[in-house]
Amino acid sequence: MAQKYTTREQDYSKWYNELVGRADLAEHSDVKGCMVIKPYGFAIWENIKDELDKRFKETGHSNAYFPLFIPKSYLSKEASHVEGFAKECAVVTHYRLKNAEDGSGVVVDPTAKLEEELIVRPTSETIIWNSYKNWIQSYRDLPILINQWANVVRWEMRTRLFLRTTEFLWQEGHTAHATRDEAVEEAEKMNQVYADFAEQYMAMPVIQGLKTESERFAGADETYCIEAMMQDGKALQAGTSHFLGQNFAKAFDVQFSDKEGKRDFVWATSWGVSTRLMGALIMTHSDDEGLVLPPKLAPIQVVAVPIYKSQEDLDKISERFNELGAKLKAKGISFKYDDDDNRRPGWKFAEYESKGIPVRLAMGMRDFEGGNIEVARRDEKTKEVVSFDGVDAYIENLLEEIQLNLLNKAKAYREERTHKVDSYDDFKVQLEEKGGFFLAHWDGTAETEEKIKQETKATIRCIPADREEETGTCMVTGKPSAGRVIFAKAY
RNA sequence: CGGGAUGUAGCUUAGUCCGGUUAAAGUGCUCGUCUGGGGGGCGAGAGAGCGGAGGUUCGAAUCCUCUCAUCCCGACCA
Numbered sequence: 226m227a228q229k230y231t232t233r234e235q236d237y238s239k240w241y242n243e244l245v246g247r248a249d250l251a252e253h254s255d256v257k258g259c260m261v262i263k264p265y266g267f268a269i270w271e272n273i274k275d276e277l278d279k280r281f282k283e284t285g286h287s288n289a290y291f292p293l294f295i296p297k298s299y300l301s302k303e304a305s306h307v308e309g310f311a312k313e314c315a316v317v318t319h320y321r322l323k324n325a326e327d328g329s330g331v332v333v334d335p336t337a338k339l340e341e342e343l344i345v346r347p348t349s350e351t352i353i354w355n356s357y358k359n360w361i362q363s364y365r366d367l368p369i370l371i372n373q374w375a376n377v378v379r380w381e382m383r384t385r386l387f388l389r390t391t392e393f394l395w396q397e398g399h400t401a402h403a404t405r406d407e408a409v410e411e412a413e414k415m416n417q418v419y420a421d422f423a424e425q426y427m428a429m430p431v432i433q434g435l436k437t438e439s440e441r442f443a444g445a446d447e448t449y450c451i452e453a454m455m456q457d458g459k460a461l462q463a464g465t466s467h468f469l470g471q472n473f474a475k476a477f478d479v480q481f482s483d484k485e486g487k488r489d490f491v492w493a494t495s496w497g498v499s500t501r502l503m504g505a506l507i508m509t510h511s512d513d514e515g516l517v518l519p520p521k522l523a524p525i526q527v528v529a530v531p532i533y534k535s536q537e538d539l540d541k542i543s544e545r546f547n548e549l550g551a552k553l554k555a556k557g558i559s560f561k562y563d564d565d566d567n568r569r570p571g572w573k574f575a576e577y578e579s580k581g582i583p584v585r586l587a588m589g590m591r592d593f594e595g596g597n598i599e600v601a602r603r604d605e606k607t608k609e610v611v612s613f614d615g616v617d618a619y620i621e622n623l624l625e626e627i628q629l630n631l632l633n634k635a636k637a638y639r640e641e642r643t644h645k646v647d648s649y650d651d652f653k654v655q656l657e658e659k660g661g662f663f664l665a666h667w668d669g670t671a672e673t674e675e676k677i678k679q680e681t682k683a684t685i686r687c688i689p690a691d692r693e694e695e696t697g698t699c700m701v702t703g704k705p706s707a708g709r710v711i712f713a714k715a716y
Numbered sequence: 717c718g719g720g721a722u723g724u725a726g727c728u729u730a731g732u733c734c735g736g737u738u739a740a741a742g743u744g745c746u747c748g749u750c751u752g753g754g755g756g757g758c759g760a761g762a763g764a765g766c767g768g769a770g771g772u773u774c775g776a777a778u779c780c781u782c783u784c785a786u787c788c789c790g791a792c793c794a
Contacts, residue, residue, distance in 0.1 A: 238788095257786090312792070313793070388794085395794085570752065570753065571753085574753095579755095592753090
């Protein structure tokens with residue numbers, strides 16, 4: 226008896242929320258806007274984190290850790306930065322509680338007021354640049370290539386598990402360079418690292434590009450991004466990398482002497498991805514049966530379910546699975562043998578489908594006696610009976626095939642829903658009817674962008690890095706345009 | 717912060733309009749048993765006093781007042 230869940234068709238948001246629960250990824254905390262990431266969800270995040278961390282190290286970065294609290298005065302040193310974050314900051318004003326006089330519990334002790342309020346970091350540029358100021362004297366101190374894994378707080382009005390929560394986990398890279406070119410190169414390089422990771426590990430195709438001025442990070446001269454398309458046709462910004470120019474160096478007076486002894490401000494970048502990637506992962510591949518995970522990020526890649534009536538049968542089957550499990554583990558494939566007698570096979574099948582485990586094996590006495598095993602793949606929901614001999618190699622190939630298939634399916638989905646439009650009327654109609662990404666000409670002004678946003682709720686996701694050379698006229702104003710940009714509704 | 721809605725068992729909900737036995741069901745949980753190739757069948761059992769506070773009444777999950785919380789739609793955002 227299948228349990229009823231909301232389908233993507235019926236209500237995409239509801240489908241997403243139910244999926245997060247049924248795959249046991251996370252749940253709402255009693256703390257408003259905050260989530261509890263459950264062990265299975267966290268295991269996926271750890272896989273994301275481990276691979277990214279490896280790639281950051283490979284590109285020369287080191288990890289460090291800076292404080293959770295930022296003095297209020299730091300935040301206000303960079304004008305556009307504070308303006309961008311001011312409305313969503315949590316503020317610490319006191320450092321002590323005391324027992325309430327009426328015995329009702331504890332209250333804030335009014336005598337323990339902080340001289341200067343502390344902001345819970347919404348991002349760490351200011352506190353980090355305050356340190357960099359002391360670390361940098363000479364060009365010999367550069368570049369500084371640091372990353373930190375941390376939690377940050379942004380007091381959002383409306384939250385959704387993984388996509389937008391008050392507190393979230395992320396990594397933030399913060400680098401300092403002697404030249405503009407080197408900093409730009411760094412920002413581009415890290416955006417490329419994100420793009421490669423998204424495609425190779427998450428099996429999620431992304432478009433690399435540049436944000437328009439109005440979508441840019443507060444305090445950045447240029448924001449690079451990777452944008453992905455979710456299965457409802459909406460865009461999701463999956464990662465950003467910022468060229469910060471000399472803005473923070475000037476705000477914190479970070480200067481260095483070059484080879485000629487000339488003083489100049491340091492050039493900066495920052496870049497980050499967050500637990501939002503979990504949301505992206507879910508909405509890229511999952512179906513109405515539950516989560517679908519790319520093998521490279523699945524905490525369990527292969528699960529095996531025995532089907533038996535007697536203990537003797539189970540013993541025989543277990544021997545086969547244990548033998549196979551050892552072989553798979555030797556190949557670096559994570560394997561779980563579920564011989565829990567309290568759950569029936571059908572229950573387990575449904576459970577592991579909900580959790581998105583890429584490959585499921587089953588063996589009953591029929592298979593055992595025929596020297597066979599049943600192999601089911603999550604991505605296509607197909608299963609076949611194959612010979613037990615050599616099945617380890619078969620599974621190894623299958624995992625690779627699933628990884629590739631997911632990427633290809635996601636790419637095909639995106640291509641189908643990416644449309645070139647040349648008239649604003651056309652754009653409005655198609656945006657409502659089909660959704661997806663729209664390649665259109667834009668005159669480059671914030672006014673036009675704002676008008677489109679107000680009228681259609683679509684924003685410019687990015688100016689694609691690899692766009693075709695094509696001049697044209699803005700679909701709204703008819704003014705000249707140097708090339709097409711991507712419009713879409715976004716998360 | 718505006719507009720709308722909802723709080724009843726771990727979860728999903730019925731009951732509320734029109735007050736009246738011991739607050740009901742599904743699912744989950746416990747035990748037993750038959751089972752076992754797609755979320756099992758049968759039997760037994762534990763579990764809530766109805767978000768909170770106050771009020772009306774012989775009597776409140778149901779009516780009134782206040783309060784808290786959550787969800788949806790807007791404004792804001794990775």
